[in-house]
Amino acid sequence: MNLREKYGIPQNAVITIAGTVGVGKSTMTKALADALQFRTSFENVDTNPYLDLFYDDFEKWSFHLQIYFLAERFKEQKRMFEYGGGFIQDRSIYEDTGIFAKMHWEKGTMNNVDYETYTNLFEAMVMTPYFPHPDLLIYLEGSIEDILSRIQERGRAMEQQTPVDYWLEMHQRYENWINSFNGCPVLRLNINDYDLMNDPDCSEQIVERIGGFMKQTSILRK
Numbered sequence: 023m024n025l026r027e028k029y030g031i032p033q034n035a036v037i038t039i040a041g042t043v044g045v046g047k048s049t050m051t052k053a054l055a056d057a058l059q060f061r062t063s064f065e066n067v068d069t070n071p072y073l074d075l076f077y078d079d080f081e082k083w084s085f086h087l088q089i090y091f092l093a094e095r096f097k098e099q100k101r102m103f104e105y106g107g108g109f110i111q112d113r114s115i116y117e118d119t120g121i122f123a124k125m126h127w128e129k130g131t132m133n134n135v136d137y138e139t140y141t142n143l144f145e146a147m148v149m150t151p152y153f154p155h156p157d158l159l160i161y162l163e164g165s166i167e168d169i170l171s172r173i174q175e176r177g178r179a180m181e182q183q184t185p186v187d188y189w190l191e192m193h194q195r196y197e198n199w200i201n202s203f204n205g206c207p208v209l210r211l212n213i214n215d216y217d218l219m220n221d222p223d224c225s226e227q228i229v230e231r232i233g234g235f236m237k238q239t240s241i242l243r244k
C-alpha cells in the first residue's frame with residue numbers, strides 16, 4: 023500500500039503550498055508529490071519574462087507581472103482540472119492578489135487604475151462558483167531570520183539585490199493574510215517542525231498529518 027492509500031488521501035486531491043518567498047514551498051512540493059505519487063504544478067521562475075524587470079523597477083512592471091502570473095496560474099488550474107486532480111501546487115493563486123498585488127498597490131508601486139483592472143479580472147476569473155478551489159492549503163511558516171537565510175542560500179540575484187525591508191513587510195503581510203484566509207481548509211506547518219533535507223521519515227509524517235487533517239475537515243463539512 024502506498025502512502026496516499028495508507029493515510030486515506032483522495033487520488034484526485036489538489037493540495038496547494040503557500041508561504042512567503044524562500045520559506046520552502048518548492049522543496050515541499052517535490053517531497054509531497056514524490057510521497058503521494060502526485061503531479062506537480064510549479065511557478066516557473068526561469069522562463070518568466072517579467073520577473074527580473076520587475077525587481078529592477080517595481081513601478082514600471084508590477085501590473086505586467088501580475089497579469090502574467092494570473093494567466094500562468096489559471097492555465098495551471100485548467101491543467102489540474104483536466105487531469106482530474108492529484109496535484110501538489112507550488113503557491114496558490116490567492117497569494118497573488120492577497121499578498122503581492124495588494125502590497126504593491128498599498129506601497130504605491132502599482133497605480134489605482136492598474137490595481138482596479140487587475141482585481142476586477144482576478145475576481146471575474148477566480149471568485150466564482152466555477153473555479154475549483156484546492157482541497158487543502160498547506161501554509162508554511164517560519165521566522166524571518168530563517169527565511170532570510172534561505173533566500174540568501176538560494177542565491178537568486180534579483181532577490182539578493184532587493185532591500186531586506188521588502189521581505190520583512192511580506193513576512194508580516196503573510197501572517198495577517200493567513201489569519202483571515204477562508205478560501206479552503208488550511209493546515210499550518212512550521213519549518214522548524216520538519217527536516218526534509220536530513221530526515222528520511224519526515225515526508226511520511228507530513229502525509230500522516232495531511233491525511234488526519236483532511237479526514238477531520240471532511241467530517242466537519244458534512
Ligand SMILES: Nc1ncnc2c1ncn2[C@@H]1O[C@H](COP(=O)(O)OP(=O)(O)O)[C@@H](O)[C@H]1O
Pocket residue numbers: 041042043044045046047048049050172173175176216217218219
Ligand atoms: N526543509 C528545509 N530545510 C533546509 N533548507 C530548506 C528546506 N526547504 C527548503 N530549503 C532551502 O531553502 C531555500 C528556499 O527553498 P524553496 O523551496 O526554493 O522556497 P520557496 O519555493 O518557498 O521560495 C532553498 O535553498 C532550499 O534548498
Ligand SMILES: Nc1ncnc2c1ncn2[C@H]1C[C@H](O)[C@@H](COP(=O)(O)O)O1
Pocket residue numbers: 041042043044047048065067073087088091113117118119122123181
Ligand atoms: N504575484 C507575484 N507578484 C510578484 N512577485 C511574485 C509573485 N508571485 C511570485 N513572485 C516572485 C517572488 C519570487 O521572487 C519568485 C518565485 O517565488 P517563490 O516564493 O520563490 O516560489 O516570484
